[in-house]
Amino acid sequence: MADLRRHAINVLTENARDGYTAPAQGLYTHQHLWDSCFIAIGQRHYDVQQAMTSMYRLLSAQWDNGMIPHIIFEPGWRYWWNRRIWRSWVSGYAPRGVNTGGISQPPMIAEAAVRIGQVLPPGQQISWYRSIYRPLVAYHEWLYRERGGHGNGLVLQLHPWETGLDTTPPWLESCRNDPAPWWLDLMTATRADKLANHLRWDTRYVPASQRSSVTEALRLYDALRRIRKDKYDAAAVLRHPPFAIEDLTYNSILVRANTLLKNISDDIGEPLPASLESAMRKNEQAMASLWDQASGSYYSRDTRAGALLKEQSIAALMPLYSGCIETSRARHLADMLADPAIFGAPYPVPTVPLTSRWFKPTRYWQGPAWVNTNWLIIDGLHRYGLTGEAETLRRTTLELVRKSGFYEYYHPITGQPAGAKDFSWTAALAIDLLSAPDQT
């Protein structure tokens, strides 16, 4: 295991840039929000300064309205959804002198901040918390103001990229009933989408069969274009949104982030604004409305249809991480995790159930196991006292990485690696899982 840790540090060192660590070479070279948080959670074990620097860099790109963008562009690197496509400058809230995305990603920053705090000496811990507290509060306030005003206390997301699980089936189901843009229909009719396959840039690094399809990618591009047309202003976008989903993963992570932010505020003796505390409470209570008794599962809700999106995905297990569900429900989710007809694979956790019609074992977010979602589940299981289940998943995750290398994702039945190689959050989270008390 000492070797695994050394190799993981090497991967992170190779992927390090000025002030942040890129998710991977070639395919993802800019700074991504939740990647940076997972990476910092690993880096804190051997270079806490680097972990802190990347968090400060994320916060330095915060928009004037409080949003922390899902990507910060670093000049000079190629990327298909690049700064000229995002054009963050169309919004009056975007920071000057840096180009970013116009949406956010799962709010993992409070988790990374607390994990960093845990390895700092007490005096330094408090000054660290003080230095990130206000921007974090502003970020959570933005989430409730911009994305929580529509109803019952949950926040909604406008684009699948905000969930981090880009092509996850429930989101793709949500656009199935919407007409595709005319130009995409035309492309499909003339088979130009097949031609476009040859022009793809991502497939230089990863086989097309492991990535999103051209049609999916262009559909997501169309959604981006529509949000950009409204200058990334949620109120305007919500008049005719391409997507408007109370995402289960996002809300689970936010509920946990709220608890951690509250802990930070207690530690530094600076109370949270009362309106934010009230929004946090409502959010937590509203999680129950995502439960479907008939099928015994949690789902995201499509606010346009006013209904739960009953397509199963790994999101179903994320309320474990939220920490706000009853113990009996947590137990039920742990049973789903072990069930071979749902998530019980040899190399868990598949991102859609093994028996789902969507299941494709090596296609991006539609079947493969990912180390970051495993980490969230392990953490949740531990907090519910489901220690045996947590330890089993920790061991199988480390075994997978040791067997197959630090890849972006893995075939959940064979353990075969897929996606980008030398992937940073896989390496970082392996370091963190190795540092857990009971090392394998």
Ligand code: 2M8
């Ligand atoms: C993937 O997302 C980006 C778009 O945001 C992409 O496809 O280029 C997702 O896996 C996302 O969760 C991740 O943060 C990002 C970088 O690793 O890649």
